[in-house]
Amino acid sequence: GVISKQRTDLNEQKKYFATDRTDDILNDEGKDLLATVKEFCENEVKEQCKAYDVSGEWPKEIYDKAMEMGLGSLEVPEEYGGIGIDRVTISALYEEMAKADAGFYTTIAASNLGLKPVLIAGTEEQKQWACDILVNGGYGAFCLTEPMAGSDPASCKTTAVKDGDEYVLNGRKCFITNGAVAGFYVVTAATDKALGNKGISAFLIPAGTPGLSAGNEENKMGIRTSNTTDVVLEDVRVPAGAMLGKEGEGFKVAMKTLDMARTFVGCGAVGVAQRCVDEAIAYAKQRVTFGKPIGKFEAIQFMIADMEIKTETARQMVVHSLTLMDKGLDYNKESAIAKCYSGDIAVEVALDAIQILGGYGYSREYPVEKLLRDAKIFQIYEGTNQIQRIVISRAVMGKF
Ligand code: CAA
Numbered sequence: 338g339v340i341s342k343q344r345t346d347l348n349e350q351k352k353y354f355a356t357d358r359t360d361d362i363l364n365d366e367g368k369d370l371l372a373t374v375k376e377f378c379e380n381e382v383k384e385q386c387k388a389y390d391v392s393g394e395w396p397k398e399i400y401d402k403a404m405e406m407g408l409g410s411l412e413v414p415e416e417y418g419g420i421g422i423d424r425v426t427i428s429a430l431y432e433e434m435a436k437a438d439a440g441f442y443t444t445i446a447a448s449n450l451g452l453k454p455v456l457i458a459g460t461e462e463q464k465q466w467a468c469d470i471l472v473n474g475g476y477g478a479f480c481l482t483e484p485m486a487g488s489d490p491a492s493c494k495t496t497a498v499k500d501g502d503e504y505v506l507n508g509r510k511c512f513i514t515n516g517a518v519a520g521f522y523v524v525t526a527a528t529d530k531a532l533g534n535k536g537i538s539a540f541l542i543p544a545g546t547p548g549l550s551a552g553n554e555e556n557k558m559g560i561r562t563s564n565t566t567d568v569v570l571e572d573v574r575v576p577a578g579a580m581l582g583k584e585g586e587g588f589k590v591a592m593k594t595l596d597m598a599r600t601f602v603g604c605g606a607v608g609v610a611q612r613c614v615d616e617a618i619a620y621a622k623q624r625v626t627f628g629k630p631i632g633k634f635e636a637i638q639f640m641i642a643d644m645e646i647k648t649e650t651a652r653q654m655v656v657h658s659l660t661l662m663d664k665g666l667d668y669n670k671e672s673a674i675a676k677c678y679s680g681d682i683a684v685e686v687a688l689d690a691i692q693i694l695g696g697y698g699y700s701r702e703y704p705v706e707k708l709l710r711d712a713k714i715f716q717i718y719e720g721t722n723q724i725q726r727i728v729i730s731r732a733v734m735g736k737f
Pocket of ligand 1: 447450479481482487488489490491512513514588589592593595596669717718720724727728
């Protein structure tokens with residue numbers, strides 16, 4: 338009857354909260370996928386990326402293999418040729434990627450960030466075109482940030498001027514993940530400067546369009562296996578049909594994109610935090626001081642417990658936000674909390690991991706100093722954690 342049906346639903350729901358491991362809440366297909374991705378990340382990404390972290394080179398061979406496996410198109414909906422898995426499962430896979438190498442995760446998650454505005458506002462044709470690029474092993478890039486418009490993208494200087502059936506774009510975007518490797522670019526530009534955020538429009542532009550080029554490549558502190566460049570637009574002519582949504586809707590499309598993307602940033606941060614916990618435990622069990630492994634001392638046990646509390650709480654916030662998203666419910670505040678909290682704790686947990694490893698933690702011979710460098714970006718990109726606090730306070734206080 339109705340009640341037993343309700344009880345089954347409740348038990349299903351409880352699964353999200355009663356266990357402390359994402360693996361346990363996945364269905365069989367999700368578990369199989371996770372096992373495959375774990376194996377790939379462990380054998381083909383984790384150790385290999387160490388050398389690329391030093392050189393700063395984009396590890397094309399690793400990405401080629403990952404794209405061949407279909408890891409770049411996990412967020413492509415089934416109707417456009419994707420494998421059609423739920424977001425909680427995707428987050429578990431992204432977490433594995435970030436655990437192995439946060440730059441590797443960033444390349445893939447930011448490519449799917451570029452797809453989101455197309456899925457939010459594109460025509461069927463635009464959606465299919467962009468999805469095909471990811472399914473066939475290509476990348477997307479989301480070009481919102483500018484040298485003088487980071488936290489405040491409404492003040493963008495890039496312009497798009499209508500000329501007959503075309504728009505002509507001029508400007509410079511910066512800090513663009515996949516800037517030099519993307520197959521398509523989503524670019525925001527002012528179509529009417531006088532209208533502020535209501536005068537911004539978004540365009541879907543194929544790589545190779547004359548006038549669009551990758552500029553300066555950033556030499557970054559962390560996530561060094563990801564490609565981050567300026568994207569320069571010099572008299573880039575696109576047909577009017579390249580616009581995503583209507584003229585003046587670009588800012589809102591960008592905001593909706595970021596709402597959706599921020600939880601996925603959270604799961605990247607959780608991956609880094611989990612790796613810190615794993616490295617700290619492994620070290621604490623084998624490093625002997627005063628005649629016993631340091632993990633036998635309460636000082637270390639409590640640090641590890643606090644690291645675990647933070648990591649698991651962040652993971653559950655990510656799962657909660659994605660569950661809301663999968664159910665079609667509002668997630669604006671939850672996504673900002675997931676991103677903000679996970680980014681903050683990733684840095685804290687990385688610092689603790691370094692402390693547990695002591696002098697070795699500070700050495701480049703050991704993996705945890707890289708984890709701190711990688712963790713820091715999660716407090717900065719896709720909206721600084723100060724911006725997340727604006728979003729959260731507005732959600733609970735309203736504008737007054
Ligand atoms: N969904 C839908 N509409 C939204 C919205 C949302 N989440 N947020 C705002 N809007 C709408 C508002 O309703 C408003 O519309 P109306 O006037 O019709 O009501 C309009 O947009 C303007 O809103 P605000 O006045 O709130 O805008 P604001 O200028 O104060 O900015 C902000 C709000 C949240 C601070 C926003 O500017 C912001 O998110 N800034 C951070 C930008 C960011 O995250 N950049 C990261 C770039 S991506 C990146 O890092 C990628 C990478 O490579 C990894």
